[in-house]
Each structure stands twice: as C-alpha cells, then as structure tokens.
Amino acid sequence: MADDNETPEIPPHDTPSEVSEPLDRALGERYLTYALSTIMHRALPDARDGLKPVHRRILYAMRGLRLDPTGAFRKCAKIVGEVMGNYHPHGDQAIYDALARLAQDFNVRYPLVDGQGNFGNIDGDNPAAQRYTEARLTPAAAALMEGLAEDAVDFRDNYDGSEQEPVVLPAAFPNLLANGSSGIAVGMATNIPPHNIDELCTACLHLIQHPAATDEKLLDFVQGPDFPTGGIIVEPRAAIKEAYRTGRGGFRLRARWEVEDLGRGTWQIVVTEIPYQVPKGRLIERLAGLINEKKVPLLADVRDESTEDIRLILEPRARTVDPTVLMEMLFRASDLETRFAMNMNVLIDGRTPQVSTLREVLRAFLDHRRDVLLRRSRHRLAKIDARLEVLEGFLVAYLNLDRVIEIIRYEDDPKAVMIAEFSLTDVQAEAILNMRLRNLRKLEEMEIRGERDALTVERAGLVELLDSEAGQWRRIADEIRATRKAFGKSARGGARRTTFDDAPEVEEVSLESMIEREPITVVCSEMGWIRALRGRIDPSTELKFKDGDGPRFLIHAETTDKLLLFASNGRMYTLAANSLPGGRGMGEPVRLMVDLPNEAQMVTLFVHTPGAKLLVASDAGDGFILGEDDAVAQTRAGRQILNLKEGVRAKVCRPVRGDHVAVAGDNRKVLVFPLAELDEMTRGKGTRLQRYKDGGLTDATTFTLADGLAWKDPAGRTRTVAQPELDEWIGRRADAGRMAPRGFPQNRRFD
Template structure:
C-alpha cells in the first residue's frame, strides 16, 4: 500500500463511551482554564496574559524612564509573539494594569485615556501610549540572570518566562480576581509596606502564627480608599482561613453650611464601585422615595471624588441618614475574599495569609539561588579569561613573537603556555591599547575582586541564614522605593468598627398625603394625589379600561392578593404618579402571567381577613401573617383563590354559582397563617347540586342588622330575618332570597 492511499475513518476510530469522552475533554478544558487563564500564580501574583504583557513591554525596552509606545504596538506584539487571543482582551488587561483606581500599585504607566472611576472605557489602543512602571521593573529584575525557567511560546519560535522573579510581592499588593471552572479567586489589594513587614517577620520567625501576621497586615488597602468596618477578630479569621468578607464603606464627612444647614460630602467610595452607577442609584432612591430623608444628590467631582448629599430637613441625624444609605446602596458593599491561587504554578489551593507569604518567600529564595549560581558561572568564565591575560602579560614579548611569526599561533600558545581555547581566543582578540602596564594592574585588581566575590557567594550558598538575610535586604530596598516613605505608599483604607447607630424609621419620614390608587383591567397601576371619586372617568391605554380603584395614603402598605393565593406588599409612596398611564404591576412584583389580581387594599394592623378559594374552602388570616418581605410575595391560600374580605361582622354569608346561600357564625372558621382551610359551603354531592358549582361571593353581616344588596334604579333591599339561611359550616344552604342579583354578588 502506497503512502498516498487514504485511510478509512473506520480504521482510525476507537470506540469510547460518550460520558468518558466528554468527561476527559471537559477536564482538559477545566485544567486549561484554571492554570492558564483564571487563577494567579502565588509567586508573582500574575495570570499568563498579564505576565506576557509585561514581558513583551520589556522586550520592547519600554523602561520606566524611557519613551512611551503606542498601545496598539504593544498589544500586537503580545498577541503575535506570546498570547494568541483577541487584541481587545489583551488591551483591556493592559489598560487595567494602568488604572490607579483598579490597581493599588499600577504595573503599567499609561499616557492618554485609560478609563475612569465612572466606568467609562479606555480610548482605542491607537490613541493611548504606555510604558512599564517602576513596580514592573522590580517584578522582572533578574530575568536575564537565569532567575526563572523559560518555555517555548505557542508556536515554538520564541521563549517566555514561566513566572517572573518578582522582587515585588504583587499578589497581595495588587490583589487578583478570576472565575475558573468550578472555582474562583478574589484577593484584595494590600499595603506594600505592611506586606513586606509581614514577610520580614516571617523570615525571622518561620513558625509565626496567622493572627500575628494579620496584626502586621491590618487589612486590605484599596486604591479607592474607604473604610473597612470589621472587627479585628473577623479580619484575623478571614486571613487564617483564606476566605471571608470585608464590609467596605464610603468615606464621608459633614459640611456646615451655616444657619443650622448642613450637607454630607462623600470623598471616597468602595473598591470596584462605578461612581456614575452609584449616583444613578442614589437618584433612583430619591425619585422612588425609598429614602425620604434624602432630598438631593450632586456629583461635584473633578479629579477627586466629591458627591454631595442634601438632607430633606436639617433635623435629620447625619449618622442615621448614612446608615440608611449604606443598607440600600453601594456606599457600602461586601468584598468577598477567596485566596485561591496556584501553588508552584500547578496546584490550585485556598491559602491562608501565612501560606501566601511563604509561597512568595520560597520563590524569592529559589530566585536568589539561581541568580547566585548564574553569577558564579559568569565569575568562573571571567576568571578564566583574566588568568589567560595575566599569563600573556608575563610573557608579552614571546606572545607577540608567536603572533607575528607562527602560522598557527593559537596551537603554539596552547602548547607552550598550557592555555585553554577560551583564553587563547581572548588573547588573540585583545586590542593593542590594552598592552599598557596600567592594564595589567587593573586586571589583577579585577581578579582579586572576583575571587573575593566568589568566596562570598559560595559562603552564602552554604549558609541558609545568609540567604534569608540577603532576601530581607532586597525586600527592604523595595519597601524604601514603594513603601510609606512615598506618597503612593501610604495606607488609604482605614480599619474601624461599625458605629452603633439606631435604625431610622423610614415610614415615619414619609409625608402623609391622600392617594387614589387606580389599577386598570390590564394591570397598569398608578396613584393620583388626593381622594378622587372612585367612579370618575379616567384615560387608559387603547384596549384597556378601569379595574380596581381605592383610597389610600402615602404611608400605607398596599396588599395585592392574587388568584395564586399569594399576598404581595407595595409601599404606596413608590407607586408611579397619576399624570401618565402608570406602570405594569407585574414589573413591581413577581406576579405570574397566569395569575389575576383579586383584591387590592391598604394593610391595617390588627385586622383579620377571610380568604377563600373557588372550591369553597377558606379560613381567617391575621394582618400580620400576610405581609410580604420580597417581590415574590407570600403564599397564604393553597388552591385557586377567589376572594379576600375583611372580617366586619359576626356571621359569614356565602353564595355559590348554584344560587344557594348559606349563613353561619364567623367563629366557626379557624384562624390560620397558611393552608387550604376548611370547607365553607358544600357543592356537588347530592340534593340536586351540580359538581361544577363553585363559590362566587362572600360577605360579613351582623345578624341583628340583616343583609342588604343593591337593586335596580339605585335602590337597596334588606333582608332582616336570615334565619331561613342559617346553618352549619360546610352545609349546602338554601336558595337565595327573591330579588337577589343575578350575578350572585353581594354588591
């Protein structure tokens, strides 16, 4: 068979169960995502894309003191040489490294529009320029000295570092976040000075406790500042386990405007909160009157943040107003910490603070040993050359004679002076100007210095204490460059206990005004100011019409009872105004499409209600048991609900679709908080009753006053004696009185 003969697919197919094939391939994808995309390396705190960006910028010689280059050039080099993914993703990653509101210590020095804290995107890559920051120089110090391993790039034409030498503790200093497959990471940024202090303490005391290290690193230090309101115990526990949360609040102060007037000024907002969205949220709270004590919000920010909050009245307590805003806006948020990182670039693990610091220090020791061995190799090579030079100087005339007259001077010098090939090459390449006497003295001095340096390095390699001492000195140099002595290195986020502020009664701050609530047939709701006539003509959308109307007040909680047996709660002051057509009720509550609104009424404390289903079951429920806390409502009646009536009399009157009426004492009904209830009226079991008959209406009466119902022409009829219809609960009743409405409704 020739090599050109095509291979049949059946001959090259291996049968395999689908579950195993999918499992193997998904596991491969998951590992690739975990190791090569989402989780940072504990040693340099970088993901592959960030590491490749910094390395490509170094290859372009974009030093902190050098010129800027177009971001498009940088992005193109990263994509073409090391990271074969979308240029937009690479540019977004590089832009974030330059944002001082995202990175505590930016790794890229950007020139141009790299976005802002309002959430605006950076300008296109062709408009911005960048170069490395000083922190990145510390991260890559030693790359040219065999400090770390290199591996082939994606196409094997170049090499890239597996990890950076990282003299700068980047993982804790700048933090990291990412979502992998089945796991995620979220490491907050910290103050560099405190992180290095903790490293130095761990070097001196290798068995230091997590609590001690957490005392040195007070807590996260966010680039946007703010205040962390957590106890020391909580912070220590978070660092001990590697998981937890920190409550971060905006920094604010009260400005006195004179004459008893004041305003609150917010100067720092929590980390990763977009200022524009925060202000939109505060404006929404004012518009919907959810925080009635807040009158206005203004953004007076320039380069610094300045958000002004005006209170409704000067009698409001600023602490209470801010405590209310912290609960309902991003002026306070919880930063969830999950220190899930790659140990040695391979194993994902949720690490404690001590484990993260230990991984960094162990990496620094390995870098030190590799750089030392590299330097020893360089010293050995240089000493070999120097020894050859010195032999040449001692026999200078003979060396010159050999070079002038011998056909193969190299072989003659090797044989006569016992020189190596490297030494002879160095002598032959020596310039004539180097033959002066002073050069010999300099060579001897250089040799002596190299011998002393080699002895010192060999002693360090043999003594672990000296190694840690050298690492400590390096960390102190980084601390002097970027620590508290510089303006950028000072702590920005304060650690404080949350003040004990009494909760403010929001309902008491709502101005009490009359409202007329209108719910259209198609479910659009609005609230008109004042108590209008309930039968007044109103405008509705095409195809819509009047549904329910009731009088309420702005301080009321409106209860919506639906056919699915759930009660929903709506603050009356949140309803849209009556100028337009209103808004769909289903946007305000999670009311299923198949459910219909049965009743809407103001909630009154202490009242009781009859809830009943079409099947003729029901019970009494107290007002306190129907209040819902969420948009999804509260399930009370099981079954298809028919009605909800307030308990206003001592007897219940029921009527079914079969036009049978029953009266029985209200005390016969149980009071429940949820359930199907008990049988109210009997249907479909003999006596000429049809199985399809259902309950149609119910009302309450005081037996001594009788029952009234509307008649035609605006007249009302009253049946004083209801004895004929009195019976036991769950009985069938008797035919309705003469003249009872044909729709079987009491009114």
C-alpha cells in the same frame, strides 16, 4: 511477475484505528484535562509572583520591546500583537483588557503598566481602542522582572516552540498580596484583596527573623487590605484575623464621607472615597433611584462634583436630619457599603491549588526569593569564573609580551603554540589572539589586575553566600528593605489608603417612622388610574377623570399606610400610600407601579390593617381565610394568594367580621354556614364554599349571626334577615343552599 493492474495487498495494521472505552471515563479524563488547564493557565495566580500567565506574558513582551519605565511609550496595538503572536494566542481583546487593567490605578494598587491615553475611569467607562492608547512598564513591573537575564527563573517553550517565556518572574515584592487577584476556575475560584507593600515587607522581615511566626503575629504588621480607592473597613478585628488564619473571609468596606457646613444651620454630606470596584456612575444611578422610589426619605438629592478626585454631594431632606442615621440607611440600601469576599486560593508552588493563609503566602514568596538569589548567585559566579580565566590569560600575555607577539607573527598555528608554551586554556588563547593592539599599553595591564582583584573578592563573597543560609536570608532582608524604601509609605502613593473603624451603633429606623403622617384620600378609577389627594375628601365630591373613565375606589387613608390590591389573577399587590402620585392631574396607571398583567382586573383595593383577616374566594366557589400580614408583598410582582386553574378567576376579598359566612351563586341560591368550618391558609386553592350545578360564585361575605345578614336593595335601603327567618339558609359548608330571600339584589351581591 505480478499483474500491474492487480491491487496490492494491504499488510495488517497492529494498531486499531478506533479505541473503545466507557463514556464516563472518556468524559472524565477529558474534562479533568480541561479543568487543570483552566486552573493552572488561566484562573489562579502563582503565589510566587502573584501573576496569571496572561499578565506575565504581557510584562515579558513589553520588556522584550524595551518599554522601560524611563523609555518611550509604544502603541498598545503593537504590544497586544507581540503578546498574541509570540506567547498568548487567545484573542487580542482578552489581552488588551488584561493590559488595560494593569494600568488602572483605581483597580490595581501598584499599577504595572504606565498608560498614556484613555484607559477607562472609575465611572465605569471602557478604555479607548488599543490603536489609540500607548503604554510602557512601571518601576513596580521592572522590580518584578529584575534578574530575568541572570538565570533567576526557569524558561519554557511558548505555544509553538519558536520562543522562550519565563515560568515565573523573580518578583522583588509579594505582588500576590500587594495587587491582589481574582478568577474563576473549574470548581474553584480566587479573590484576593490588595495590600500595602510597606506592611507586607515589614511582615516578611519579621518572618525571616522568626520563621515560626504565626498568622496572628504577622497581622501586627499587615493591618488588612489596602484598596486603591481607599474607603473604610468596618469589619471586627477578630473576623479579620480569622479570615487571614483560614484564607477565607470577608471585609465590609464603606465609603469615606464627611459633613460640610454650609452656614446658617444647613449642611451637606461629601463622599470622597467609594468602595473598591464600584463604578461611580452606577452608584449615582442607584442613589437617584432610591430618591425617586422614596426608599430613603431622609435623602433629598445627589450630585456629582468629581474632577480628578471623587466628590459626591448628598443633600438631606431637612437640616434636622442626623447625618449618621442618613448614612447608615444609605449603607444598607446602596453600594456605599460593599462586602469583599476573600478566598486566597492560589498555586502555592506553581502547580498545586491551595487555599492559603497569610503566613503560607508570604512563606511561598520568601522561599521563591531565596531560590532566585541562589540562581542569580550561581549565574554570577559562573560569569566571574569565565572572566577570571580570560584575565589570567591576559596577564600571562603581558608578562611574556614579546614572545607572544613573536609567536603570533611567525608561527603557522599560534594558538596551539601558546597553549603548549604557556599552559593556557583554549579560551585564554582565543582571547589573547582576539585582543586589540591598543590594549597592550601598560595602563591596560593595571586595569586588568584591578579587575581581577575585584572579581576575586566578589567571588569569595558569592562562595561564602552560597555556603551560608543565614547570609542568604540577610541578603534577602536587605533586598526587601530596598523594595520597602522604593515603594513603601515614604514613596509616592505608598501610604495606606484604606483605614479601619467600627460601624456606629444606630438604632434601626423604620421607613414608616420617617414619613410625615398626613390624611389623604386615595382615588382609583375604573381603568386603574390612581392618585392621592390631600385631606379627607367627601365621597360626594365631584372628581375629574379621563374620557370614558369613572370612579371605582375612594379610600380615606394616611401617608404611612399600605394599600392592598387584590386582582383577578389571585395575586395581592402592595402600594405605599406615600409613594402614590399627587392629586394634580389624573394620576398614574396602577399597572406602572406593580406588575399587574393586562388581562387581570382589580377585585378590590383597601388599607392594610395589621393583624386583620380576609375572606378570599374564586368564582369556582373555593376560598379560605387569609391573615392580612401574610398578604403584604415586598416586590412589584406581588404575592400569589389564590391558586387558580385555567379559566378560574379570583372573585372575593373581604375583611372577616363575625362568626358566619354567607355565599351567593349565579343560580341565585344563598348558603350560610359557620366561619369555623373554613380553613385559614396563607396560599392555596382553598376549600369548597358552595356546590353548584351550573354557574359559579358571585359573592361571599362574613357577618355576626346574632345581628343577622344584611344587604342593600336596589333603592339603597339596608335589609336585614335574622333568626329564626335566616335558619332556612343555614347549612353546612359546600352545600347547594336555597333560593335567595325576597328582595335579594339581582346582581347577587351583598354590598
């Protein structure tokens, strides 16, 4: 006998507890599983009903709650709880966001949820919390689910096997194209615009009659997208056809506008429709920003007068402004024109992602409708056969009523006796035994005979339908016509909203040409406060500055000019003269206009001269020639010109005038060399100008050798050194140079 304290021997285990496999294969298999789950169950819609699983589950749960279009509303919190608890355990906020979007008539062309309460608005405001809003199904949603109780589609277990949910909805209309869809999966995405149901139904009817119809022919019926917010598509027709033929493309969508006459020659522009998925609040902020930044000088003001309908007022700067030119500028600079990129990537059979053409999507819908028709017909046929079996039993009972009553009254097993005596089936006998006494009246027998005859006729029609493919397509065509009547252009909200037009050809107008050209004087202080005074101000004029501040630059310019600001960090910044603050007050800090770091100092400020060249250099003695056109920056961040090492700062930026370069250093040595020895670059460290043992570069300039090198002495007089006296300082680039000429300024600068 074994000792009780002895540890029992563990039998060998055939299956190893750990499995070794290459990391790349393990990661690949697991990532592929995740990718397929994302593609099929989250991001891409099914081409048959146009829905993603979350939307399908929301509609099915609302149907289970009996939230019919004519019924009462229920709290969205109740609906979200039902969906999350039974079908979609992925968080209530994600479900509520999807539910709310189905109710937004500015996002969904044919809303599937009828919302009561605050479900957000076109301004971009979010819906209220789910505990405050209520919802029910719309007639369009009911049409998508018509036939669910008639075995029209397959059902599958939910996530925990406690419930059943439909794999796809029957879909009485092509919802994928009617309401569109968007989503991002792993390695693929989809973006389908909404369309008009009337046009889609007409195209389906044509495809039924002509199965070989091409995408180009179908586009005779489907004009293009029909966005819920309207707008005007200005994409060329050829590009639209190519997009639907390939499944990929784009559509330029513009706001709808009109000119409103205010009398006495004045007018304003009224925008009544804005592009799809553009929040109105953000659009107004952008237009106001364009006015403040003076990027559209023709626009004076923007005002929102919207109530239930959109009404944006755009006021021109002057009555002489051309409205078309103004709107073309706004279309380029704002979201009054957007581009909708179409990518019809869908699950064409519920499993395989595929970028589909218009014909392929409509074909998938029609094939689904035929499958639904066949399944519903077979289901109805089975129901009729079951009912006819019962009715035949009832008629046998009426023909032998006395005997049936006698059997029921006296026999111990009446069911078996009736089956044997009248050749009844088990179902017929059970139905007779469960029949109520009041149904034995003569009138009931006549009703049963009438019902049997009607069901017999219906059954013959179903059998004929199942045997005839042509008959099936005729029935589908009749159903599509009924759908077109219910939701087409004659129904409320069914008329096309988005129209088509050609973009007007307006000659490109530069901003400079629209700025009134006026002389100004730009004043910039030592601390970097800048302003623009009207007219030409004499340099000797006394100007006011903040305490502790003083004048630094005084530049005569015009409102159409651009100013270039070169900073010690080696970056060049661009300022528009017309956007500078006015002369009232002390101006504004230049650091608010450009992204000039606090540690960087202004080196120089000057008016941009197109085609001119500049000499730029650092205090390390490196520099090059720069074309001014390459120095103009388009953003606040400026453009990096000189590449500087740590501790090195930009020192010189002067216009190139002449054929020689003069360089002065901290060691009071001056070097003159030909300008041709200096490289011309757009950006970089540059080449060595002068060699230093100690210190660095203090100044550099260009001059014409024949005129001599000039500078101002401490007394303000101009002194010039010319050849042959100047030959002593002429050398090669990167030489050390010689001590400065007599009278050279102590600050070692040429100006």
